[in-house]
Amino acid sequence: MKLAKLLPIALAAALAAPAFAQNAGDIVQRDVNQQKRIEAGLQSGALTTREVSKLEREEARIDRAEANALRDGKLNAQERSRITRMENRASRDIAAESHDNQTGNPNSASSRRMQADVARNIRQETRIENGIKDGSLTNREAGRLERGESRIDAREAVAGRDNHVGAREQRRIQRAENRESQRIRHERHDRQHRG
Secondary structure, three states, rough: HHHHHHHHHHHHHHHHHHHHHHHHHHHHHHHHHHHHHHHHHHHOOOHHHHHHHHHHHHHHHHHHHHHHHHOOOOHHHHHHHHHHHHHHHHHHHHHHHOOOOOOOOOOOHHHHHHHHHHHHHHHHHHHHHHHHOOOOOOOOHHHHHHHHHHHHHOOOOHOOOOOOOOOHHHHHHHHHHHHHHHHHHHHOOOOOOOO
């Protein structure tokens, strides 16, 4: 009798875990897509370094919201809705900044530095997404890694706010990216896996 009552509950819990994984994977996939759009805007000259700085500040807030939402290992409907609204706003901002009258020089040293940093963001967010999808990252681990990505985005925002990313600023960002890359590798290869 008790087993008959517990079976539906256990089945519901087992089915809910992949739904949480899918939701977390979806929000990280959206991060990857937004970063790709930013990178494309830099490469085409549609975005200036200063515009990318503003967009990276917005991406930092989104990553922080994701980290907070995943802190308990779950992504509830309210958290997902809030993050989706933030991502939609960021998407509109990317489109608006890409289609305004300001143009950047994609071949300038500053733009190339920012392009390299954004490309690294894409790779690291993709590694986090893959870890969620293949189960090598738990939601909590993904949340901690998103907090690290938030810090990197914030550094990029500060570096580009004067429309110039210097070599020294880029080295600091790259050191932070290297530390985050090591964290991603460690978290994906530890003994914690999604059930």
